[in-house]
Amino acid sequence: MVLENKVALVTGASRGIGRQIAISLAKEGAQVIVNYNGSAAKAEEVVNLITEAGGRAEAVQCNVSEYDKAEELMKYIIGKYGRVDILVNNAGITRDNLLMKMTEEEFDAVIDINLKGTFNCIKHLSRQMLKQKGGRIINISSVSGVMGNAGQANYCASKAGVIGLTKSVARELASRGITCNAVAPGFIETEMTDVLADSVKEAMNAQIPMKCFGNTEDIAGTVVFLASDAARYITGQVINVDGGMAM
Numbered sequence: 001m002v003l004e005n006k007v008a009l010v011t012g013a014s015r016g017i018g019r020q021i022a023i024s025l026a027k028e029g030a031q032v033i034v035n036y037n038g039s040a041a042k043a044e045e046v047v048n049l050i051t052e053a054g055g056r057a058e059a060v061q062c063n064v065s066e067y068d069k070a071e072e073l074m075k076y077i078i079g080k081y082g083r084v085d086i087l088v089n090n091a092g093i094t095r096d097n098l099l100m101k102m103t104e105e106e107f108d109a110v111i112d113i114n115l116k117g118t119f120n121c122i123k124h125l126s127r128q129m130l131k132q133k134g135g136r137i138i139n140i141s142s143v144s145g146v147m148g149n150a151g152q153a154n155y156c157a158s159k160a161g162v163i164g165l166t167k168s169v170a171r172e173l174a175s176r177g178i179t180c181n182a183v184a185p186g187f188i189e190t191e192m193t194d195v196l197a198d199s200v201k202e203a204m205n206a207q208i209p210m211k212c213f214g215n216t217e218d219i220a221g222t223v224v225f226l227a228s229d230a231a232r233y234i235t236g237q238v239i240n241v242d243g244g245m246a247m
């Protein structure tokens, strides 16, 4: 087990990619805080899966887009566990629309959760990681943030913002033993992509050199690697896990 005695926080871990990241980190020995916003029962399910397999996990509610609530979340975790070694900023939403039709609310909601939520969690944990003289920050961006995507101006702006944030944080904290990297998933089978029409999925598939969607384990495996000692000397990078879409 490569993450024994590590404490990990995964935001948005009640479903999809975050759920699998939480399970995979716990499998490697980490104590995992399974953050969720509205899906309490699903977050408890993740905790049960982990504990039944012999791992350690706790579900904690927090809307990460709220600056003060994110601070309370960090205070709670540090008060209880004394440290946070791994922060995975995974919580994210889409509110797709063509630019001409996109409302201010659709733009703001996506930026608030995807970008500001990531900032809030890093900001409120950075002092603790500096004290620890170590930590791993892993931000979930998207191929859409790397390449852009019609109908997703808000989402692409948020995910490109996450990449800029990642590189700046990496530069600021590198000398203190803290790494900060981004993972940019391509199209992954989750509830976020389940809602797409078959015709849209087919069009997406056509853009993927490997001709298939990825699964949540593909992303979780990359996160485990970035959290492990094997990735000690990697910071400020964007790892595309997308079947070859962005290259």
Ligand SMILES: NC(=O)c1ccc[n+]([C@@H]2O[C@H](COP(=O)([O-])OP(=O)(O)OC[C@H]3O[C@@H](n4cnc5c(N)ncnc54)[C@H](OP(=O)(O)O)[C@@H]3O)[C@@H](O)[C@H]2O)c1
Binding pocket: 011, 012, 013, 014, 015, 016, 017, 018, 035, 036, 037, 038, 039, 040, 062, 063, 064, 065, 090, 091, 092, 093, 113, 117, 140, 141, 142, 143, 184, 185, 186, 187, 188, 189, 190, 191, 192, 193
């Ligand atoms: N699926 C893909 O193809 C794909 C591709 C590229 C990037 N991504 C990125 O990967 C991440 C996970 O995506 P997914 O497909 O797993 O999404 P998902 O199945 O829709 O799950 C989203 C998760 O985020 C949580 N969340 C939403 N708003 C939150 C908030 N304000 N505070 C805390 N948690 C919040 C949800 O919790 P509740 O249910 O409790 O609200 C849920 O656990 C996102 O950042 C997404 O942008 C996904």
